[in-house]
Amino acid sequence: MARRPRLEPRETRTEATQAWLGRAADLALEFARSAPPRRIRTFSEAAPDDLRTALAILSEIPDLGLVVHGPRGCGARAPGAAPLAVTDLDERDTVLGSGEVLAETIRALDAAHPLAGVAVLGSPVVAINSDDIRATVAELGTALDKPVVWVRTEGFRSAVTATGGDAAADALLQLVDAEESEREVGLLNLLTSTRGPELQAFARQIEGLGWRVNILPAGASVADIARAGRAEASLVLAPDLLDLFAEGLETRFGVVRLDVALPLGAQATTAVLRRVAALGGMAPPLAPPRNPSQPLAGRRIALALPTAWGLATADLIGDLGGAVVALSVPHVERSHAAALGGLAERWPDLQIHVGEGQGFERAGLFRRTSPDLLLGESDAVAGALRQGLPAAVLDPARLIGAGAAETLTAAVETALARVALARSAAQHARPGYTPGWLKRSPDWHIKQEVR
Numbered sequence: 001m002a003r004r005p006r007l008e009p010r011e012t013r014t015e016a017t018q019a020w021l022g023r024a025a026d027l028a029l030e031f032a033r034s035a036p037p038r039r040i041r042t043f044s045e046a047a048p049d050d051l052r053t054a055l056a057i058l059s060e061i062p063d064l065g066l067v068v069h070g071p072r073g074c075g076a077r078a079p080g081a082a083p084l085a086v087t088d089l090d091e092r093d094t095v096l097g098s099g100e101v102l103a104e105t106i107r108a109l110d111a112a113h114p115l116a117g118v119a120v121l122g123s124p125v126v127a128i129n130s131d132d133i134r135a136t137v138a139e140l141g142t143a144l145d146k147p148v149v150w151v152r153t154e155g156f157r158s159a160v161t162a163t164g165g166d167a168a169a170d171a172l173l174q175l176v177d178a179e180e181s182e183r184e185v186g187l188l189n190l191l192t193s194t195r196g197p198e199l200q201a202f203a204r205q206i207e208g209l210g211w212r213v214n215i216l217p218a219g220a221s222v223a224d225i226a227r228a229g230r231a232e233a234s235l236v237l238a239p240d241l242l243d244l245f246a247e248g249l250e251t252r253f254g255v256v257r258l259d260v261a262l263p264l265g266a267q268a269t270t271a272v273l274r275r276v277a278a279l280g281g282m283a284p285p286l287a288p289p290r291n292p293s294q295p296l297a298g299r300r301i302a303l304a305l306p307t308a309w310g311l312a313t314a315d316l317i318g319d320l321g322g323a324v325v326a327l328s329v330p331h332v333e334r335s336h337a338a339a340l341g342g343l344a345e346r347w348p349d350l351q352i353h354v355g356e357g358q359g360f361e362r363a364g365l366f367r368r369t370s371p372d373l374l375l376g377e378s379d380a381v382a383g384a385l386r387q388g389l390p391a392a393v394l395d396p397a398r399l400i401g402a403g404a405a406e407t408l409t410a411a412v413e414t415a416l417a418r419v420a421l422a423r424s425a426a427q428h429a430r431p432g433y434t435p436g437w438l439k440r441s442p443d444w445h446i447k448q449e450v451r
Contacts, residue, residue, distance in 0.1 A: 007170055009158030011038060016160045016333035020354035021361060021443040024327075027352055028344035031337040040159070043445040046357030051153040053164025054121060057193050057241060058082060058151065058171065060218040061225070063116040065109045069102055069133055070123025083113040089125055099132040106140055106148065116222035117147040119171050122154055147222070149174040160331045161356055165193075165241030172217055173248040177226040184227065186280065189234040189255065190215045191242045194397040199237070202263060202401045206235075209277045209285075217242075229253035233279055235272070237262065237400065239308045239335065264312045265319075266291075266402040288402070294321025295409045302326040302366060302384075304376030309396040311339040313375075313408065318346050320405060322412075326369040328353040328362055328380060359383050360433055364442045373415040375408075388426030390415045 010016035019039040020027060030036040051068070058066055059080030066078060068086045078084045087105045089098055106118055118140075120133050133150050141148040151171040153164055188211045190203060195218050203213045214231060216224050228234075233256040234246045249255040258276065263269040266288045274284040299322040303310050307329040314324040324347060332340065332354050343350060353365050362380060366389055374384040374391040384391035392415035398407050 007152045007157070007163075007167060010160040010163045010166065010331065010333060011158060013166070014333035014335060016162070016331045017354060018160045018331045018356070019446045020332065020352065021365070021446060022352065023348065024340065024344040024350040024352050025348035027332065027354075028337070028341045031332075031334065031340065035334075038449040039446055040449050041355070041358075041445055042447055044357075045359055047159075048161045048356050049124075049153075050157060050161060050164030050167055051121060051123060053161045053241070054151050054153045054168040054171075055084075055164075056080070057165060057168040057217060058119055058121075059084065060193070060195075061220055061222065063114065063221050064175075065106075065113060065115040065118040067102070067105050067109060067118060067120045068123060069098070069120055070125045083109055083115065085109045099136050102132055102136045103140060106136070107144075110144055110146075115146065117149070117175060118144070119149050119151050121151040121167075124154060124156055147175055160333075162240050162331055165238075166244045168217075169242060169245035169248065172225055172228075172245050173252065175222055175225045176229040176249070176253065178229070178252075181230055183232060183254075184212075184230040185232065186210060187212050187214055187227075187231040188276070189228050189231045189246075189249065190237065191234055191246055192216075192218050192237040193241050194238070194395075195219050196395070196397040196400070198398055198400040198403070202269070205269075205273060205401075206276055209273065209282045210280050211276065217245075229255060231255050233258055233276075235260070235276070240306050240330075243335065262308060262312045263401060264309070264399050265316050265404040268312075269402045269404075291405070295405075296320040296322030296412060299323070299412060300325045300370070300372045301412070302328070302369065302371035302374040302376075302389075303394075304328040304362070304374065304380030305394065306396060307331060307333075307336055308339075309399065311336060311343060313394075313396075313399065314343055314350075315339070315346075316404060316408060320408065323347065324350055325371050326351045326353065326365050328355075328365065328376070330354070330356040360437065361442065363387060363433055364438055367438060368442065373412065375411050375415060385418070385422050385425040386429040386432060388422050390418045390422045392418065 015035045019041050055078045059078040059082040062081040064082050066082050066084045072086050072088045085105050087101050137148050137150045149171045151167050153167045190213050235258045236246045246257045250257045260272045260275050261268050263272045270287050277284045301322050310329045375394040381391040381393050392411050394411045
């Protein structure tokens with residue numbers, strides 16, 4: 001099996017940073033001037049890795065078997081329906097080689113489930129020498145007469161967990177049918193890592209414009225992924241994770257990537273549908289009238305969401321009259337610069353926290369900014385409630401389409417209805433961070449990398 005080009009970490013490919021705490025205006029200025037300096041944490045509560053992210057994406061493909069090549073604990077988290085196995089390496093395997101163990105695991109998984117393909121994910125234990133994976137994947141792909149692909153996760157390639165999305169995208173591109181075939185006129189790839197009724201409703205709107213929609217990889221089959229290279233265009237709803245997949249479909253297979261904003265809210269959704277209609281030569285949908293109401297007026301809101309969705313949601317909150325005082329995201333990169341600049345113009349002093357799994361930093365952020373409530377992912381909501389801050393889970397999948405403003409307003413109302421719950425949680429929570437820790441400079445441990 002020929003060696004494939006090196007998979008670059010996000011820090012190199014997109015100038016991504018995963019460590020920042022400060023004003024939006026200052027971070028936007030760094031991206032406007034040049035590549036921002038690399039920063040590291042000298043103290044970290046957790047270090048999520050690329051393996052977890054790749055597993056989350058690929059496990060949503062039900063007929064793709066997943067084999068994690070590493071100790072048993074490396075495959076502990078795979079939220080989707082895809083069958084999962086772990087080679088369960090011991091000390092002897094890591095020293096003397098483990099190709100036979102990997103081959104046996106792949107064959108056993110294939111025999112136990114009706115699989116259309118297999119993906120082998122690396123781990124830190126085998127990352128230094130991946131020859132076992134490379135040789136076994138090449139051999140078994142022929143023997144099993146189905147695609148067997150290598151997912152280049154290592155655990156320490158990058159401090160930005162979205163690099164796992166790039167590893168998954170690289171594997172997905174290996175599943176795309178590379179044989180010359182005719183373009184499927186009217187086929188559009190909808191690239192997403194989540195599922196839900198809002199996504200299905202949005203897909204039906206696209207179908208109403210004369211397109212057939214191929215939703216992938218979430219919920220897709222291996223066959224659906226194989227035909228992605230024959231589509232006319234791709235629309236990305238998970239840019240932080242599947243940007244490289246769309247890029248590869250365009251450069252390798254000529255599938256046009258539609259460069260549009262996320263369909264969050266009536267105006268943005270109409271703009272996306274107009275772009276899709278124009279590509280297909282259809283009459284564009286009418287623009288909805290702007291709603292002058294501001295149901296979030298006077299509300300000071302904190303957000304903790306994936307980066308692209310967090311930036312878009314913050315913008316919508318501003319349009320609805322609210323103010324975002326704190327925004328916590330996993331990473332920020334060059335593709336976010338324009339949206340970040342727009343937020344910096346609207347709220348120069350907006351506090352932005354960049355990092356994943358850093359509860360101490362979030363706790364200090366909420367103490368300093370004193371928001372009325374928090375909306376975001378479940379771990380952030382749990383931390384906020386323990387501090388006595390009303391909070392509610394906000395799933396980005398629920399924000400797809402014209403109803404985003406109503407969904408957002410309802411989430412705010414849900415959070416504000418939990419004042420008593422937050423007060424009780426704060427009273428009964430186990431002691432968290434000591435006052436001495438919380439009084440320290442909030443970014444004392446975030447340093448510029450010395451190279």
